[in-house]
Amino acid sequence: MIQVAAIHHDLLEGMSPGYGFTAVVAALLGRLSPWGILLASFGLAALQVGGESMQRTTGIESATVFVIEGLILLFLLAGRVIGRERLQIA
Amino acid sequence: MPDYLTELTFYVALLTAAVRSAAPLLFAAIGETICEHAGMANIGLEGTMLMGAWAGFMGMYFSDSGLVGLAAAMLGGMAMTVVLGYVCISRGANQIISGIVITIFSVGFTSLMYRHMFRGAPPSINSFETYPIPYLSALPIVGRILFRQTLLVYAAFLTVPVASLLIYRTGFGLCLRAAGELPAAVDTAGVNVLGIRYAAMLICGAMAGLGGAALSIGQLNEFTDNLTAGRGYIVLAIVLLGRWQPFKVLLGTLFSPAPMRLQLRLQVLGFPVANEVLGMIPYVLAITAMVPGCAGFACRRRWAGLTVANNGVRPLPT
Numbered sequence: 400m401i402q403v404a405a406i407h408h409d410l411l412e413g414m415s416p417g418y419g420f421t422a423v424v425a426a427l428l429g430r431l432s433p434w435g436i437l438l439a440s441f442g443l444a445a446l447q448v449g450g451e452s453m454q455r456t457t458g459i460e461s462a463t464v465f466v467i468e469g470l471i472l473l474f475l476l477a478g479r480v481i482g483r484e485r486l487q488i489a
Numbered sequence: 490m491p492d493y494l495t496e497l498t499f500y501v502a503l504l505t506a507a508v509r510s511a512a513p514l515l516f517a518a519i520g521e522t523i524c525e526h527a528g529m530a531n532i533g534l535e536g537t538m539l540m541g542a543w544a545g546f547m548g549m550y551f552s553d554s555g556l557v558g559l560a561a562a563m564l565g566g567m568a569m570t571v572v573l574g575y576v577c578i579s580r581g582a583n584q585i586i587s588g589i590v591i592t593i594f595s596v597g598f599t600s601l602m603y604r605h606m607f608r609g610a611p612p613s614i615n616s617f618e619t620y621p622i623p624y625l626s627a628l629p630i631v632g633r634i635l636f637r638q639t640l641l642v643y644a645a646f647l648t649v650p651v652a653s654l655l656i657y658r659t660g661f662g663l664c665l666r667a668a669g670e671l672p673a674a675v676d677t678a679g680v681n682v683l684g685i686r687y688a689a690m691l692i693c694g695a696m697a698g699l700g701g702a703a704l705s706i707g708q709l710n711e712f713t714d715n716l717t718a719g720r721g722y723i724v725l726a727i728v729l730l731g732r733w734q735p736f737k738v739l740l741g742t743l744f745s746p747a748p749m750r751l752q753l754r755l756q757v758l759g760f761p762v763a764n765e766v767l768g769m770i771p772y773v774l775a776i777t778a779m780v781p782g783c784a785g786f787a788c789r790r791r792w793a794g795l796t797v798a799n800n801g802v803r804p805l806p807t
Contacts, residue, residue: 465593
């Protein structure tokens with residue numbers, strides 16, 4: 400809705416390119432707390448918008464962003480639980 | 490009513506195409522079935538298929554051999570599920586978020602590598618040739634639909650009885666199902682639950698990779714960005730609908746591409762209805778089919794099990 404009203408001012412075909420899935424990631428990364436989600440979605444959005452402008456200015460493929468995003472999130476997922484395990488042992 | 494809707498050839502061609510496009514879905518769906526029996530939901534199936542499609546295309550392009558392409562596709566899919574398995578099984582991370590992340594990574598990685606390697610004209614590769622089965626392909630209508638396909642399609646259909654035997658008639662299958670239903674019992678019996686789950690994930694990766702390859706090198710002979718276009722998610726729905734039984738899953742994979750093909754054909758032939766309305770047919774049918782499927786008891790019980798495994802808590806005191 401916000402996308403329709405604020406960004407494009409128009410209903411475009413295919414205007415939500417995978418945002419639903421990114422939103423699920425944002426919600427879970429923010430551990431389902433509103434402020435966490437705000438932080439997570441801001442970070443993800445910065446990555447994607449930054450990737451697009453990177454392609455415009457330097458000609459680097461914007462697909463690079465998805466690779467980086469995927470890697471960051473994977474390490475985050477794998478790393479977060481290590482911390483929890485240490486807590487349990489202590 | 491237009492003439493072509495009353496002709497037999499229209500329906501034969503439609504069903505032949507539907508059987509052909511069922512093959513990629515079938516490979517992935519059987520893999521996911523095995524994986525979900527072990528209590529692991531590979532939500533990253535879309536990414537796994539895409540990686541398989543890309544790896545298969547690369548293997549085929551550089552070696553010009555179908556077998557190398559298929560082996561590369563299996564390795565590509567397995568590489569994805571090893572990572573997913575490590576994050577979900579050994580680290581106990583949330584399965585759904587890990588799956589989505591794997592998909593995001595695969596979409597980016599395959600597009601990046603493909604564009605990096607082939608700037609300009611898209612390369613083409615040799616296709617798998619159709620191999621009519623002697624005698625059977627001479628049958629009047631069934632022969633045309635079922636027995637004049639590529640070897641990859643026959644292989645896809647062969648995985649159904651094999652998977653059924655594996656899940657319900659072998660010791661490994663018993664451990665597999667027990668690892669999903671009651672991991673503590675498996676552990677008490679002295680079997681390594683995490684090992685079983687890793688094995689299931691690897692099988693799922695190899696099968697999903699083959700599914701992607703069946704799409705890129707078995708059907709389209711090319712690779713494009715986001716080639717799988719949501720098929721992985723369709724497969725997840727099919728597995729749910731088929732209630733984790735290989736033969737019911739087979740039915741799901743046969744019925745789901747048919748509306749898609751019908752829509753394409755009607756569009757090409759100029760059926761007097763707007764394209765967008767035709768484009769909704771597959772999804773309306775899918776949602777209609779989901780309603781009775783998900784109201785069932787088995788469905789609720791299985792998803793309850795999945796959410797328990799999903800809390801990020803390790804299933805076992807290891």
